[in-house]
Amino acid sequence: MLALMLLVVLAPVVFGAIAFAYPSNRRRPVALLAGAAVHAAGVAALLAAPGEEVPGRWLALDAIGKVALGTTTVLFLAAAVYAQGYLARREDRDNRVFVGGLLVLLGAMTTVALSHHLGLSWVAIELTTLTTAPLIYFNHNARSLEAAWKYLLIGSLGIALALLGTFFLALSGAGPGGPRSLLVEELVAAGPLLSRPWVRAAFVFLLVGYGTKMGLAPLHSWKPDAYGEAPGLLGALLAGGVTNFAFISIARVFQVTRAAGEEAFARDALVGLGLLSIALAAVFVVGQRDFKRMLAYSSVEHMGILALGIGLGGGAAAGAFFHLVNNGLTKGVVFLSAANIHRSFGSKRIDEVRGAGRRLPVSGPLFLAGFLAITGSPPFSPFFSEFAILNGAFGAGRWVVGGLFLAFLAVIFVGMGATVLAVVQGDPEGAPQVPGTGDSWLTAGPPLALIVVVLLLGLFLPQGLRDLFTSAGALVGGGRW
Amino acid sequence: MTAVAQLLDLAFILVVVIDFFLLSSSRMGAAIRVVALQGGLLGVLPLMLAPPGEPLGHYLVLAVGALAIKGVLIPWLMFRAIREASMRREVEPIVGFVPSMVLGGIGVALAFAFSSRLPLPEPSAAHPFLVPTALSTVWTGLLLVVSRKKAVNQVLGFLVLENGVFVFGLLLSDFMPIMVEAGVLLDLFAAVFVMGIVMFHINREFSSLDTEKLSALKD
Numbered sequence: 001m002l003a004l005m006l007l008v009v010l011a012p013v014v015f016g017a018i019a020f021a022y023p024s025n026r027r028r029p030v031a032l033l034a035g036a037a038v039h040a041a042g043v044a045a046l047l048a049a050p051g052e053e054v055p056g057r058w059l060a061l062d063a064i065g066k067v068a069l070g071t072t073t074v075l076f077l078a079a080a081v082y083a084q085g086y087l088a089r090r091e092d093r094d095n096r097v098f099v100g101g102l103l104v105l106l107g108a109m110t111t112v113a114l115s116h117h118l119g120l121s122w123v124a125i126e127l128t129t130l131t132t133a134p135l136i137y138f139n140h141n142a143r144s145l146e147a148a149w150k151y152l153l154i155g156s157l158g159i160a161l162a163l164l165g166t167f168f169l170a171l172s173g174a175g176p177g178g179p180r181s182l183l184v185e186e187l188v189a190a191g192p193l194l195s196r197p198w199v200r201a202a203f204v205f206l207l208v209g210y211g212t213k214m215g216l217a218p219l220h221s222w223k224p225d226a227y228g229e230a231p232g233l234l235g236a237l238l239a240g241g242v243t244n245f246a247f248i249s250i251a252r253v254f255q256v257t258r259a260a261g262e263e264a265f266a267r268d269a270l271v272g273l274g275l276l277s278i279a280l281a282a283v284f285v286v287g288q289r290d291f292k293r294m295l296a297y298s299s300v301e302h303m304g305i306l307a308l309g310i311g312l313g314g315g316a317a318a319g320a321f322f323h324l325v326n327n328g329l330t331k332g333v334v335f336l337s338a339a340n341i342h343r344s345f346g347s348k349r350i351d352e353v354r355g356a357g358r359r360l361p362v363s364g365p366l367f368l369a370g371f372l373a374i375t376g377s378p379p380f381s382p383f384f385s386e387f388a389i390l391n392g393a394f395g396a397g398r399w400v401v402g403g404l405f406l407a408f409l410a411v412i413f414v415g416m417g418a419t420v421l422a423v424v425q426g427d428p429e430g431a432p433q434v435p436g437t438g439d440s441w442l443t444a445g446p447p448l449a450l451i452v453v454v455l456l457l458g459l460f461l462p463q464g465l466r467d468l469f470t471s472a473g474a475l476v477g478g479g480r481w
Numbered sequence: 482m483t484a485v486a487q488l489l490d491l492a493f494i495l496v497v498v499i500d501f502f503l504l505s506s507s508r509m510g511a512a513i514r515v516v517a518l519q520g521g522l523l524g525v526l527p528l529m530l531a532p533p534g535e536p537l538g539h540y541l542v543l544a545v546g547a548l549a550i551k552g553v554l555i556p557w558l559m560f561r562a563i564r565e566a567s568m569r570r571e572v573e574p575i576v577g578f579v580p581s582m583v584l585g586g587i588g589v590a591l592a593f594a595f596s597s598r599l600p601l602p603e604p605s606a607a608h609p610f611l612v613p614t615a616l617s618t619v620w621t622g623l624l625l626v627v628s629r630k631k632a633v634n635q636v637l638g639f640l641v642l643e644n645g646v647f648v649f650g651l652l653l654s655d656f657m658p659i660m661v662e663a664g665v666l667l668d669l670f671a672a673v674f675v676m677g678i679v680m681f682h683i684n685r686e687f688s689s690l691d692t693e694k695l696s697a698l699k700d
Contacts, residue, residue: 117658119657119661119664120664123664126668127671129672130675134675134679137679142687145683145686146695147698148679152676152679153626153635153639156672156676160639160643163643163665164645164646164649167652171602171653173602174656175602178602182657195600195602198602201599225698229698284700288700
């Protein structure tokens, strides 16, 4: 078990080092595919292995980790296949840092999923910021540079505050009889022995710090710039991967906060920030002329939905973990298909892009299908997870919260719909065209495969997965789903 | 009061004085030197705070790490950055020098008030100045990052913020695993290193390190 865990953490890093040392720009992306494949195989073996509880160990695989790790490895594999087609078309750029950085990022994300030591989680989350910032600058122009600087500075500030919060949490357990530890299980077991004022302060700082990484409003300001300027492949991994790991770190801190008896306060904060994020996304999505920035606001919305889900508790908590999977995979669909459209037209403004459905017979319809899925239309799986969260809100008698949630979702559907239809419909005649950028198996296949998974999860959710989401929800105090 | 205790008081006070100096200073060269001095002080603090009679190994590693990274390596990187960009001073910060001093003063007062209200789980073990010093340094760092326009000064602000967090972490050094502490220090160094690379590109692209030029992206 431990050997497997070390394998999935270290194998991507080793492949990253190989990619960094390998001289050929053309063949280097193969390392990405190899790293992703080994990681996926390792994760599959880990998920199949019977669980064993070893108290006091830094690396362990609980239900929350399983959900996040499984999603990421599928998304990363799709992104790695896509990268073969994408980087072959971008031979003008040196991809050494890009390929190496993505693989180290995979190792760092895996560490967060497995780590039950809050200090180690912090180090790995900071590493995700540092490996992705140079990748945002892949296009080497003034706009991507601005995005990378903002991402780096805002992300680092957030993460510094999270470190302070982590220290507060450590201090809360330093009293007489306290656990004097940063292991989640030991802190949860100590529960009421923790010093409550320090736990409360720790939760605030960690929510602000990791909330910045997650991109919850009002801490989201880096997101539209980074997602707008980064290659779509990186956007997919940020929106469907990195942000999820900030979320599960908040979920782990929430476990401790709950055990210490500050549950009500933490729940209110999560519901408040969650609703604020969804509301802000609704405001900025309407009338958005840049379809990649629109996707960034959609990511703000879905991070808000995740926070709302664990904030509400009950069945909504399990729904939030189901939504983590759905959002991660669907973000892969929309970012990768949007990237194909962006490249074909050489623009991401809806003033210049039209008729993508005709010019790109796979990516155009995929972008439309991805939009329907991400805004919660049946029969795609995000509908069911959002429904579970809504159901949790109404079931707990939170009529105002549920009503607002529903109203914002409706506004976002209409707002995104207007932009997406402008991109997909119409006649591409006369719109700008970049030669040699049509759909290929390598660039259109991965988002197609992901939407099939999202559709299947919506049509039929295996009992094993349902139980997994329920037990992940139970870790943060959720009930039956 | 022993000599060590007196020196310790002095070190904490110096850390806060440096915060004020940074808030009021427009000259970058001086600011970098002073941040290096603060880093050096942080290198000495773990040794002075080490409980007598315990093995010093852990504290020694922490001290040397802090001194090398915060006191030497990072300031050296920053000096390179301003030499490449041939810049000397911050001319028009977003928040002026006098208002930033006033805000800094308020921050220090609040830090003392806050830390006297939050009971330390083990009051006897900690130095009374430790928590207020840490919190006011964190506050100063935040102020510097949001109120300065030059990229170098924003990075210095981030460093000061991390210094504040480091001081707070000294409360916990007896049960923080050394691996985590090393990871934190390495991450900090890597962060500043990446920021340095991005600054290099900003300087080449815009022929300046003024982040006001970074304003093309908005809704």
